[in-house]
Amino acid sequence: MSRASQTLFTRANTGLPPSYEVLKEEHEVAVLGTPASSAPAGPTIISIQGETSVPDHVVWSLFNTLFMNFCCLGFAAFAYSVKSRDRKMVGDITGAQSYASTAKCLNICALVFSLLTAIVLIVLMVTGALVAHGAFQQYGQDHGGY
Structure with missing residues (x-):
């Protein structure tokens, strides 16, 4: 067993908050998991308009x-x-x-x-x-x- 997994088991049993490594592993599992819907996700386009410069002459x-x-x-x-x-x-x-x-x-x-x-x-x-x-x-x- 690795040291991180030992930390996970011992802290879970003692009621202490999980360490950074545990949160990172949970995030990786959530990202790699399958999406909730079976429909393919389309691209998301976000258009941000900057300050429009108007010359006043x-x-x-x-x-x-x-x-x-x-x-x-x-x-x-x-x-x-x-x-x-x-x-x-x-x-x-x-x-x-x-x-x-x-x-x-x-x-x-x-x-x-x-x-x-x-x-x-x-x-x-x-x-x-x-x-x-x-x-x-x-x-x-x-x-x-x-």
């Missing part, structure tokens, strides 16, 4: 509000970004995603329109400078100047 909206506020689109984007952050704090993920999507679209529109306006202004300034330079040269040639 507040920094981008603030930048557009301060520097590229084409037709107040930057301000509107900032308002929607704040609404998205509020919805996220309350726990309304769907509402936060909706407001964030609107803020993103407004930010993109403000950025594109502001860049196009800047490009058009640069082109107009360059062409205006070239036309003015040509006009001054023509005036100089016509009036005997330089």
Whole structure:
């Protein structure tokens, strides 16, 4: 007889609680035993959803509000970004995603329109400078100047 089985018999007779080895052996027997139902056990699928990260685009909206506020689109984007952050704090993920999507679209529109306006202004300034330079040269040639 092994020492663990001797411990089991002597402790069972004396009324002392069983040792760790006895509990481990009982657990192994319970695990290796046949299942109670004869139907095959199917897989158990547990889906755990983690924290959903919703970008609220507040920094981008603030930048557009301060520097590229084409037709107040930057301000509107900032308002929607704040609404998205509020919805996220309350726990309304769907509402936060909706407001964030609107803020993103407004930010993109403000950025594109502001860049196009800047490009058009640069082109107009360059062409205006070239036309003015040509006009001054023509005036100089016509009036005997330089």
